[in-house]
Amino acid sequence: DTAVSQTPKYLVTQMGNDKSIKCEQNLGHDTMYWYKQDSKKFLKIMFSYNNKELIINETVPNRFSPKSPDKAHLNLHINSLELGDSAVYFCASSQPSGGQVQETQYFGPGTRLLVL
């Protein structure tokens, strides 16, 4: 069973389009994240979200928005795609530890987005 899954695995689209990437976790975790692997292969946090709070990295353009229909899903919606949005996007989840250190994140397989 896949713990954290993302769809699609690959996404090729035209500049200006709107697209969504879906993420689902079956771990029962309360917190989910979106990361972008940038051109230097660094992993940068975009959003973290649980049922109480959305934390947004202030460097993320507002064309990007997370949407969570329920605790197990955190989808990433991107409006007006730009060439620079081409990257690999990773979803992850973790369980808040309530003071104990069990914040290990479990990552999805990544979605490779190419904007033409």
Next chain:
Amino acid sequence: ILNVEQSPQSLHVQEGDSTNFTCSFPSSNFYALHWYRWETAKSPEALFVMTLNGDEKKKGRISATLNTKEGYSYLYIKGSQPEDSATYLCAPTDNYGQNFVFGPGTRLSVLP
């Protein structure tokens, strides 16, 4: 925690060699330090999480130590194998797991 450094940026070793690399982070407001292993075309996988100064964790041939007072952690690989080739990421956290910031990684290549 905003400034996380890892060194070296990349490393090539021969099969059988032992190696180590460093993660440096601000020691103030430290809560925990995570190490992840990230193989090419796969997703990062957790190796260790450490919290206490002097902590040492071991998983097979891989071990890690933590110095929270001076703000660094070492990852050691004993007898490197080609399957150890990956990027090793460290991620310190503060405030009970918030502000989870990944370092730039050390890219290890183990040559047969």
